[in-house]
Amino acid sequence: MQLPDAQLAVIEAASATDQKTIAQLADETGREPETLTGAAFDLAERGLLDVTERPDETFALTEEGATYSADGLPEIRLYRAAREADADDDPVSMGQVIGASGLDGEAVDIALSNFARKGYGEIDSGALSTSPDADPDADAEAAALDAVAADDANDVATDTIDRLVQRGLLTRSRATERAVELTDGGVTALMEGIEAADGVGRLTPEMLTSGEWRNADFRAYDVEADADRTNGGRVHVLRETAERVTDVLVGMGFREMDGPHADAEFWINDCLFMPQDHPARTHWDQFALSEPAEIADLPDDLVERVKEAHKEGVGEDGEGYHSPWTEDVARGMDLRGHTTSLSMRYLSGEAVGELEPPERYFSVEKVYRNDTLDATHLLEFFQIEGWVMAEDLSVRDLMGTFTEFYEQFGITDIEFKPHYNPYTEPSFELFGTHPTTGELIEIGNSGLFRDEVLRPLGVECNVMAWGLALERLAMLTTGAEDIRDLHGTLVDLDFLRNAEVTY
Amino acid sequence: MVVVDVGFDELRRLTGHDEKGDEELKADLFALGIEHEGETDDGLAQLEFAPDRLDRLSVEGIARSLRYQYGDDRGISIPRTNDPDWRYEVADSVPAERPYATGAVVRGVNMDETVLDSLIQLQEKLHATMGRDRVKGAIGIHDLVMLKGSEALRTPNESSGERERDTSTASASDGRAGEAHDPSGRDPRDHEAAGSADNTITYRGIEAEADTFVPLDADAELSPSGVLSDHPTGRKYAPIVAEYERMPTIYDEIGLFSFPPVINGRRTELDADSTDLLIELTGTDQWTIDRMCAILCYALAARGGQIEDVAVSYPDRELRRPDLAVETKRVSHDRIESVLGVDLDPETAIDLAERSGLDARVADADIDDGEGAHVEGNGRSGTAASTDERNTPTGTDGSRSAAGDSTDGGSTAGDVMYEVSIPPYRQDVLGPLDVIDDLGRAYGFNDLEPRYPDVSTVGGRHERSRVERAVRQRLVGLGSEDLLNFHLIADAENYDRMGLTSPDATGGGDETADAGSNDADDRGAVANGNGTDTPFGALAPARIREPYSAEYGIVRTWALPSLLMVLENNTHRAYPQELAEIGLAAGRDASESTGLAEFRTVAAVLARTDASYEIAKSRLAALCRAFDVELETPPTDHPTFIDGRVAAVVIDGVSTGVIGEVHPEVLVEHDLEVPVAAFEFRLDALR
The missing domain is CATH 1.10.10.10 (Winged helix-like DNA-binding domain superfamily/Winged helix DNA-binding domain)
Incomplete structure (x- = not known):
């Protein structure tokens, strides 16, 4: 062995x-x-x-106990001093005895109280007399102290020990x-x-x-004991959600778009058939740039066609807006309020050349809104944008696509609420039931792009599109209650370190 | 989104559905796209909807929509109008910026407090939406009794302009059907005489001090300029007329009674006893104010009001208003089926149109596109007319219902073209898709079965997002917490607190050319080894015009300031704190079309008691090895870092970033009590 x-x-x-x-x-x-x-x-x-x-009990002398062990208990010293003053015959003045004993301070009180208790004598009217039967050499307490000092306390009576502990002369462990x-x-x-x-x-x-x-x-460890905490590196929880969305969309045949964050209003608004006097186009809603203030190049023929759509409409009895339209406004630089500006650049052929149906494109990218920063609003957030270009798309195709997409995130039973956007018709707000709370929440905005959007871009087939704030999806999947925890410079590192993984 | 306050009792009364409970009404409204948002202090329901159906900005309009939805009403209904008694004269002197006027007279309104409140709300909501806060169109409604038009007797002129509205509407609508809208506001009836209108009000421009009147909510006579400076409403709307050479005003026989778009006079103020009303609108676009006027007329007609035409006399033409003409749009059966994704009988399509408050009839298929829009002599395409029409194509249609899902396999009703009439209160129907949307709503979009489109495409990520992901994975593997910071930042955070000086602060406005040298083709200029050029991060930024908050005044030019801010906000959290971010930064660049060079940047900070240049470099080197690029770190100067412990990041021979130990001054500025080593470089360098 x-x-x-x-x-x-x-x-x-x-x-x-x-x-x-x-x-x-x-x-x-x-x-x-x-x-x-x-x-x-x-x-x-x-x-x-x-x-x-x-x-097992063990005892040790306190500092006071050690002193008495060496010098004798105060009451015994008092007794001996009294005996020397012949107090066994007649009572002797207390002061005289105390003086002779060399006791002072607290020790005097200690000596006096124990003197009488232990039968060493009596104290009466300031005079002290000793008892003839007293025998300081047989003092159990003194013996006990000596025994503890000698580390041999096994035979000392329990009550003596208790008394000494009570007197603060011994500690018991x-x-x-x-x-x-x-x-x-x-x-x-x-x-x-x-x-x-x-x-x-x-x-x-x-x-x-x-x-x-x-x-x-x-050697066996205590394998149940807590270990030190490790944080390690990890991907931002919102990025994880974005990656998940990207995985789903790529899996559904969507190709990713990329393009400028700061762009001309032309791409952000005008191509989307937003009238130039639309309330959302004022700087109260989107960030206009003072520098750079204007885009240098816009495709001239496209500008002409977009202008005509705004002024005259599209189609045989189409109608334009009864609103002013100038290229100056279209050239103004904004931070994009939606990534639909990317869709416009792609659909127009500006980004990657002319597209032939069918195509699917998406992006999960940042957009900027001039809003008040609070628990549910950010000045910049991620927008999921997707569109499908094909011949003869119907609202049923749109519904089927989004039903499929949201099912990947556990959101089933989508409701389509008819809605209005200047750039899509028909348009729908998408509502879904939160998988855990059962609450009905808005989860997106969608529609078929209008002829007034597509024809100027040179697109003759149908395009359906939808958009959604990534943070909204992330709040559902992470349970975050304050959007500022999820995104931005105000982030709490502990929130990121403790967030549940999204996959 | 727009919000209208509506009483449910009033809604029940106007729809004639007393049996509907509040909850039932809410559900019916949701189906119309109208959401119940809450209640006002007065117990009115706050109803919210998208700003397309502006005819629903009143309880009367919402009730009308519900009656169509319930099937109580079908097709188009047009209020009959009486012949004009009043003439609106538009003088040469009106401000050039605000040349257009329109209006109507409405008599016998069943006015009470509720009706008055609803009317005022509708007026305000129209101002806020179509009227673009009164700039594009402004409404004045006056008590007709208080107006004086003419000394002459009001004798109806039987001979000249008398038109029966029920027939004239039809001819008017047909006359207009094929007309493209002329933005100048010309109307086909421009030259028709309005004849009998003997009472006159005049829209004219006057000098701001030239006349006085007592405005609403005031006791004293004020001139227009006095209103703009001294009256609260005047001050609010003063910016609209600030650049006008003359002030827009409206006069009757007695004098100045309205100062559009600012305020009405007190003399003609409405109250709960006013039954006869004069409506005037002025604006920058004839079509817009005509639509606003039509919506008002429909609301008042629902309150028992009898609409009376007015003659609007411009110096060069005369219009008869309100414009309650019906527009027509041509919509093909194919398109309806294709967009909705279902097969429909033509009579179903027509039925859906009528349930949407439209009229539809099958246009003669032989008629050629351009001219075919005019269907002469058919009159208003009312229910009776369409009943006749709808039988024609159905004979060939029996097989279609059995065809099930297939919508694209040559429809037998495919060549059917509908002529759809749009009532005058609809300002939102621009083309066929808007009509199809109405049909879809009437059909019930949620009754459509979703189907996954049979369209095959190949998916994939953008190259930029793939390289970003690869770098992120590498950094996380090296122990960094991945961050996602705002791109907007304060000047002070981006420059001053990092020890940099903003190029805008030193060079004056036009330094864009300088920043231009920092674009991707010429990265040698960024943080190069000699330290002679702009330090990394000190590009001129994209700057937001009139930002609400200086905290978010520019787009960041580098990412390290964001990471330092996160460290600053998390000093109470456990160390070590190793953070990294791959994100957007941008600098002004005249060589870019947008004037801005946007790029992705890779930044990392190590905040720990033993943070050092060496540890940072070891991380950076690991990253560079992973991407098989060559890293050099020649010494440089950078105010964010400690002298002698800072280097340029040179990747494959191109200077593209900076690495070093952060200067104590910057650390203390960010309340940090641990050393920080950091690096940042452009993502492009790894591609």
Whole structure:
């Protein structure tokens, strides 16, 4: 049998006939009691050792107790001084005796109160007399103090100890004393011979290269104990949601768009058939730039066609807006209020050349709105934008596409509420039931692009499109209540570190 | 979105559906796209909807829509109008910026407080929407009794202009059907005499001090300029007329009684006893104010009002108003089926149109596009007319219902073309898709079965987003917390607190050419080894015009300021804090069409007790190795970093960023008590 070093020491020191305390084992083996205790329990578990536990009291002198142990208890000193003044015959003045005893301060009171209690004499009207029967050499308290000082207090009466503890001369500490005794199995094992095996804390490269690990006994850890906290690096929780959306859309055959964040109003608004006097086009809703203030190049023929759509409409009895339209306004630079500006650049052929149906495109990119920053509104947020270009698309195709998309996020039973957008017709707000709260929430805006949008872009087939704030989806999937935790410079790192993974 | 306050009791009364409970009404309204948002203090329901159906900006309009939805009403209904008694004269002197006027007289309105409140709300909501806050169109409604038009006796002139409205409407509508709208506001009836209108009000422009009147909510006579400076309403709308050479005013026989678009006079103020009303509108566009006027007339007709035409006399032409003419749009059956994705019988299509408050009839298929729009002599395409029409094509149609889903396989009704009449209160119907949307709503969009389109395409990510993801994965693997910061930032955060000086602060406005040298083709200029050029991050920014808050006044020119802000906001959180961001930054660049060079930037900070240049460089080097690019770090100067512990990031020979230990001054500025090592460079360098 092989045992770790400490266990071997314990089993060798233990006896089958006499219980030995851990303290005794420590004396014999020169090892730390803690090590031995652990080893003893390990051996008990193997059935080689019995461990008996009993409560153990130990005492120590307090500073005051140590003084009295050396100088004598104050009451005894008082008694001896009284005897020297012959107080056994007649009472002697208290002051005289105290002076002779050399007691002062608190010790005087202590001496006086214990003097009478322990029957050393009497105190009457400031005079002190000793008792003839008193025997300071037989004082149990003094003896007890000496015994504790000599670390041999086992035989001292309990009430004497209690009294001294009460007087503040002793401290009592309670512990469990463990004693060990070999079991029959232990005796057998010893007789069969036991070799030392190293108890291994850490597996070292040396052990591996030398093959020593084969003989190693790996010390068991407290595997239930808490470990130190690791934060590590991780992808931002909102980015995780964006990646998930991207995965879904790519899987559905959508290709990703990319383009400018700061763009001309032409691409952001005019191509979308937003009249130039539309209330949402004022700087109250979107960020206009003072620098750079104007785009340098716009495709002239497209500008002409868009202008005509605004002024005259599209189609045989189409109608335009009865609103002013100037290229100056169209050239103005804004931060995009939606990523539909990208869709316009792609559909017009400006981004990647003319597109032939069918096509699917998407982006999950930032947009900017001149809003008030609060728990549910940000000045910049991510918009999911997607569109499908094909011949003969119907609102049923639109519904089917979005039903499929939202199902990937656990949102089923979408409702389509007829809605109005200047750039799509028919248009729908999409509502879905929150998977956990059961609440009906708006989850997107969609529609078929108008002829007034598509024809100027040179698109003759149908295009259906939809948009959605990524943060809204993320708030549903992460349970975040304050959008500012999710996105931006006001973020709380602990929120990011503790956010549940999205996948 | 627009919000209208409506009493449910009033709605029940006007729809004739006393049995409908509030909840039932709310559900019916939701189906119309109108949401119940809450209640006012007075117990009125606040109803919200998208700003397309502006005819629903009153309880009368919403009730009309509900009656169509319930099937109580079908097709178009046009209020009959009486012949004009009043003439609106538009003088040469009107301000050139506001040349147009229109209006109507309405008699016998069942006026009470509720009706008056609703009328005032409708007026305000029309101002806020179509009227573009009174700039494009402004409404004045006056108590007719208080107006004096002429000394002459009001004798109806039997001979000249007498027209029976019920027939004349039809001819008017047909006359207009094929006309493209002329933005000048010319009307086919421009030269028709209005004849009998003997009472006259005059829209004219006057000098701002030339006359006085007592405006609403005032006790004293004020001139127009006095109103603009001293009256609260005047001050509010003063900007509209600020640039006008002359003030727009309206006079009757007695004198000045209205100062559009600012305020009416007190003399003609409406109250709950006013039954005869004069409506006048002025604006910058004839069509717009005519539509606003039509919506008002419909609302008042629903209150028992009898509409009376007015003659609007411009110096060069004369119009008869209100314009309650019916527009027509041609919509093909094919398009309806294609957009809705269902097969329909033509009579179903016509039925849906009538349930939407439109009229539809099958146009003669032989008629050629351009001219075919005019269907002469048919009169108003009312219910009776369309009943006759709808039988014609159905004979060939029996098989279509069985055809099920297929919408694109040559429809037998495919060549059917409908002529759809649009009532004058609808300002939102521009083309066929708007008509189809109405039909879809009447059909019930939610009754349509979704289907996944049978369209095959190949998906994929943009190259930029793939490289971004790859860099992000690498940085996270190196232990960084990935961040997503705002692109908008304060000047002070972007420059001053980082130890930089904004180029706008030093060079004056026109430094764009300088920033231009920092675009992607010439990145050597950025943070180059000699430190002679602009330090990395110190580009001229895109600047927001009139920002609400200086905290978000510019687009960031680099990302490290954002990361330092996050560190600053999280000093109470456990360290180490190792953050990274791959995000947008931008600098003005005259060589770009947009005037702005946008780029992705890679930034990282290490905030920990043992943060050092060496650790930062080790991370950066790991990243560069992963992308198989060569990294050099020649010493440079940069005010954000400690001298001697800062280097340019040179990747494959191009200087593209900066790396170093952040200067104590910058750390203290951000309340940080741990050292920070950082680097930032342009993502392009790894592509």
